[in-house]
Amino acid sequence: MVFTLVGGASLCGAAALVLLIISTATDYWMQYRYSGNAANQGLWRFCINRKCHAHTLTVAFWDATRAFMLLSVLGCFAGVLLGVTASKRPRSRRVRTGGIALLLSGFLALLALAIYTGMTVNFFGKRYIDWRFSWSYILGWIGIILAFAAGVLQLCAYQRSVSEPAPVSVSDS
Numbered sequence: 001m002v003f004t005l006v007g008g009a010s011l012c013g014a015a016a017l018v019l020l021i022i023s024t025a026t027d028y029w030m031q032y033r034y035s036g037n038a039a040n041q042g043l044w045r046f047c048i049n050r051k052c053h054a055h056t057l058t059v060a061f062w063d064a065t066r067a068f069m070l071l072s073v074l075g076c077f078a079g080v081l082l083g084v085t086a087s088k089r090p091r092s093r094r095v096r097t098g099g100i101a102l103l104l105s106g107f108l109a110l111l112a113l114a115i116y117t118g119m120t121v122n123f124f125g126k127r128y129i130d131w132r133f134s135w136s137y138i139l140g141w142i143g144i145i146l147a148f149a150a151g152v153l154q155l156c157a158y159q160r161s162v163s164e165p166a167p168v169s170v171s172d173s
Contacts, residue, residue: 005157006083006095013080013102013150019143020076020109023136024069027052030120032131042136043069061119068112069140075105076147083154095161099154106147113140 023029027042039048043066046053055062082098116137124131 005153005160006086009099009102009150009153009157010080010083011150012146012153013076013083013098016102016105016143016146016150017073017076017080019139019146020069020073020105023140023143024066024073026136028134028136029116029140030124030131030137031134032124033129040134059119059123061115061123065112065116068108068115072105072109072112072147075101075108076143079105079147079151079154083150095154096158099151099158102147102151102154104151106144106151109140109144109147113137113144 024043027045027047028040029042031038031040033039034048037049039046041047041055043062044055046055079098079101082094082101086092086094086098117133120133
């Protein structure tokens with residue numbers, strides 16, 4: 001049972017890592033109309049009629065969102081790596097540390113998306129009438145759920161392995 005928890009945690013964590021990387025790197029956090037043209041933007045660039053440009057404005061909420069998303073990706077990577085390397089020994093502290101790293105990753109991504117959501121609604125929602133959050137943003141939220149699930153599964157695996165009695169070998173009898 002413990003190995004299935006660690007395996008499930010590794011699978012959830014790997015999926016969360018992929019989604020958080022895609023979300024952070026892509027340019028579809030928001031879509032809107034700009035002077036009648038289709039436009040979209042991500043954390044690093046904005047695109048109008050498929051011509052993309054780096055953000056020229058230094059806006060604090062973009063910087064905060066970028067930083068928290070990058071830290072979230074690093075935390076998720078560490079959590080998955082710790083969980084996979086310790087999957088043969090669920091009593092290992094690596095499993096617990098990996099679970100904590102995954103929970104921290106989920107929290108950092110949650111913080112990033114909460115900042116982005118609040119500021120986008122207040123900043124862009126008043127400037128553009130026809131706007132919406134897009135698929136990169138949604139993948140970030142799914143990544144948060146998976147990172148939290150992976151962290152909880154890893155911590156449950158560790159707790160269950162610690163509370164189980166140690167296996168008795170034939171030579172001990």
